[in-house]
Amino acid sequence: MIYKIRKFTDSTHFTNAIKVTIAAVIPVVIFSFLGEFEMGFAIALGAFFTFPSDIPSSLKHKINGILVTAFLVAGANLIVNIVYPFSWIFYPFLAVLIFLISMLSVYGQRATMVSFSGLIAVSLAFATLNSGWAMVLHSGLILAGGLFYLLISLIFHVIRPHRYIELQIAECIKLTAKYLKLRGDLWTLNANKKSIIEKQLHLQVELNTIHQNLREVLISSHTTSSSSHQNRKMLLVFITLVEILELALSTAFDHDKLHQKFDDHPTVLLTYQRLAYNLAASLKQLSKSVKKHTKYISKHTLSSDLNSLQLAIAEYENDLEKNTASEGVFMLTTMLQYAEKQVEKIKIVERAFTLDFNSQDLKGIDKDLEKFLTPQYYPLSTLTQNLSFSSTIFRHSLRLTIILMLGFIIGKFLPFHNVYWILLTIIVIMRPGYGLTKERSFHRIIGTVIGGLIAFGILFIVKDNIFISILSILCILLGFSFTQINYKVSAIFVTMYVVFIYGLMTPNIGDLVQYRILDTVVGAALAFLANHFLWPSWEFLNIPVYLEKSIKANQDYLKEISIFYNKKGNISTSYRLARKNAFIEIGNLMASFQRMVQEPKSKQKQLPQVYKLAVLNHSLLSSLASLGTYIQSHKTTTASEAFNVVVDTAIKNLHNAIAVLKENNLELKVNLPQEDLAMRFTELKNIREKELKEGIPIDEDAFKLKMQEAQLVIEQLIWLTNLSENILKTIKILKDS
Numbered sequence: 192m193i194y195k196i197r198k199f200t201d202s203t204h205f206t207n208a209i210k211v212t213i214a215a216v217i218p219v220v221i222f223s224f225l226g227e228f229e230m231g232f233a234i235a236l237g238a239f240f241t242f243p244s245d246i247p248s249s250l251k252h253k254i255n256g257i258l259v260t261a262f263l264v265a266g267a268n269l270i271v272n273i274v275y276p277f278s279w280i281f282y283p284f285l286a287v288l289i290f291l292i293s294m295l296s297v298y299g300q301r302a303t304m305v306s307f308s309g310l311i312a313v314s315l316a317f318a319t320l321n322s323g324w325a326m327v328l329h330s331g332l333i334l335a336g337g338l339f340y341l342l343i344s345l346i347f348h349v350i351r352p353h354r355y356i357e358l359q360i361a362e363c364i365k366l367t368a369k370y371l372k373l374r375g376d377l378w379t380l381n382a383n384k385k386s387i388i389e390k391q392l393h394l395q396v397e398l399n400t401i402h403q404n405l406r407e408v409l410i411s412s413h414t415t416s417s418s419s420h421q422n423r424k425m426l427l428v429f430i431t432l433v434e435i436l437e438l439a440l441s442t443a444f445d446h447d448k449l450h451q452k453f454d455d456h457p458t459v460l461l462t463y464q465r466l467a468y469n470l471a472a473s474l475k476q477l478s479k480s481v482k483k484h485t486k487y488i489s490k491h492t493l494s495s496d497l498n499s500l501q502l503a504i505a506e507y508e509n510d511l512e513k514n515t516a517s518e519g520v521f522m523l524t525t526m527l528q529y530a531e532k533q534v535e536k537i538k539i540v541e542r543a544f545t546l547d548f549n550s551q552d553l554k555g556i557d558k559d560l561e562k563f564l565t566p567q568y569y570p571l572s573t574l575t576q577n578l579s580f581s582s583t584i585f586r587h588s589l590r591l592t593i594i595l596m597l598g599f600i601i602g603k604f605l606p607f608h609n610v611y612w613i614l615l616t617i618i619v620i621m622r623p624g625y626g627l628t629k630e631r632s633f634h635r636i637i638g639t640v641i642g643g644l645i646a647f648g649i650l651f652i653v654k655d656n657i658f659i660s661i662l663s664i665l666c667i668l669l670g671f672s673f674t675q676i677n678y679k680v681s682a683i684f685v686t687m688y689v690v691f692i693y694g695l696m697t698p699n700i701g702d703l704v705q706y707r708i709l710d711t712v713v714g715a716a717l718a719f720l721a722n723h724f725l726w727p728s729w730e731f732l733n734i735p736v737y738l739e740k741s742i743k744a745n746q747d748y749l750k751e752i753s754i755f756y757n758k759k760g761n762i763s764t765s766y767r768l769a770r771k772n773a774f775i776e777i778g779n780l781m782a783s784f785q786r787m788v789q790e791p792k793s794k795q796k797q798l799p800q801v802y803k804l805a806v807l808n809h810s811l812l813s814s815l816a817s818l819g820t821y822i823q824s825h826k827t828t829t830a831s832e833a834f835n836v837v838v839d840t841a842i843k844n845l846h847n848a849i850a851v852l853k854e855n856n857l858e859l860k861v862n863l864p865q866e867d868l869a870m871r872f873t874e875l876k877n878i879r880e881k882e883l884k885e886g887i888p889i890d891e892d893a894f895k896l897k898m899q900e901a902q903l904v905i906e907q908l909i910w911l912t913n914l915s916e917n918i919l920k921t922i923k924i925l926k927d928s
Contacts, residue, residue, distance in 0.1 A: 206347070235336060237333035238339060240333065241261050241340045254341065261341065264337060268313075289595050294306075294577065298574075357481055369471070403775075431539050432540065435533065436774070441816035458506070493538075503523075590621075612710035621722065636711055650690070730786045737779055740779065742852075752819045753835065807918050811914045842915075845915050847919050848922045
């Protein structure tokens, strides 16, 4: 229990909540003592408005983002107050303002949060309408609140400059450990492979998010300023974790075939699985150590596990005749080599958090890093290109504008207590996707009802204003802490905070609770109906885009592997970028599938085929990672013509799949006939064996290594060719249905 509480209070979400709570509470307390509560509350609003834009990034981007948000929210508040008295221009002006602020989301994640803050500021402008000097003063106080939040955020950055990175790295280590554990689960006899792969795909979505956060912070900081030793160390850990993930994915064997081959010799597989579990356990332990800020001492002897696997392989070879055991020994030796590389990578991560850190590990890690970041520039053309119904953000902005205007008119002309709460509810709940909007609507209503009842009960019993003030501070702290963790719980605490604040300001608190619940229900209903009926963004419409990107990313990755196998040398930046994009796009495809599952059954079109394609693309990525990792970590022979023919066949299959997806059948190319392809595989093995035996004399061990290469490369080529064919067939079924 104590560990869970400590884990929660040491989290990034809790730290961010502390920042905004401090930035909001200090002005209220100070100005309340001066008898100017409303001025303090206006400054607190500025801090609340600005807070969402404080997302992971370099210090420069953080400052710029918060400054833009602070001026936007203050300006939006001022301009709404100026135009409000002129009803003949107010309504069209409000619609245009909402639409333009919503469209800012086309510029990426930070712009999306700036847009959110601007919309919140517009809705809450109706809570306190002013005129003359009062509206200028109020907007100025909101701006001051935004700038004060920036100051608090910078103070936290100075006090604990690396803590955010450490926590994100710890989370990345933990998720990577989970991934290794799932890979280990595949070695269990009769394992539920479908369930395990589904969990891996879900985990890939989480890993994509945290990888992107770390890239933004570590690489931006590294390329825009003189990088500190700590920053470079964390960058090394992050890059190593990505390589560990690739290695984990690259243990791509036909597990059914392996179990058949080793049924009578289960010790080798159990020994390998134990090693896989200990690799995961080592990372999990390291993650806890980083979070607790304690010295890391490994509890697992990975070297001993490697020795056990070597002995198990030797016993297997002794039990069978050498020739009979050769294929199995090749497989097991490859598994051992993967494990050795994994242990080597984990030791690099371990050294980064111990006194034995080796500065040589840092050598050359900063090559072309800026290419791994999404460029941050904001041309007007990006906005104009999205002004069409083909843009999800355009449809969402138009939908949001219409429903906010409808909510404003309903709140204005019907006997509602506060129109701004209806608008606020719509903005907070409504998302481009139907599933998330539906979920947040439900959680918001439940949270508001529960929070309102709890707060009303407390106010009915407790009359001490100081105690209520302390509770309100605690509620806003917990409300912001749970926003990203559990939205329902967040809604409970935020509602309690609002009720407590109004309880301190007005006596008719019972009416307030009733109106607040009614406003929330109306806002949630409007948001839900809008997403269902106004140009809905059903996920089945977006799936083809994600499928195409995922297939194209795998195709590019295969091309880079082929180039590397043919040319040898060092790993190129284009290879690493292709690998990164392949991992990102499979995660994006699975995230799209997850959103589809949340939608009505009638809109879950071709769901089985979509899931099958996600699994096939993940399996293809696994095969590519296996091939790529092998040729990186071994001194391979010259690629034969047969190798290139087979690779070209797989590339053409993927090209054809994309063509079918685009309904561009004219571009389809004829596949290599199956009998010709089979002959190429036989040719690969025969040529390799002939080359090795008739070429430069080599000893038996060297010959075994070369034949191991031939076997592994051929098996991966067979598998990725079959996968590429299955992707093409499934795409055809998807389009036909």
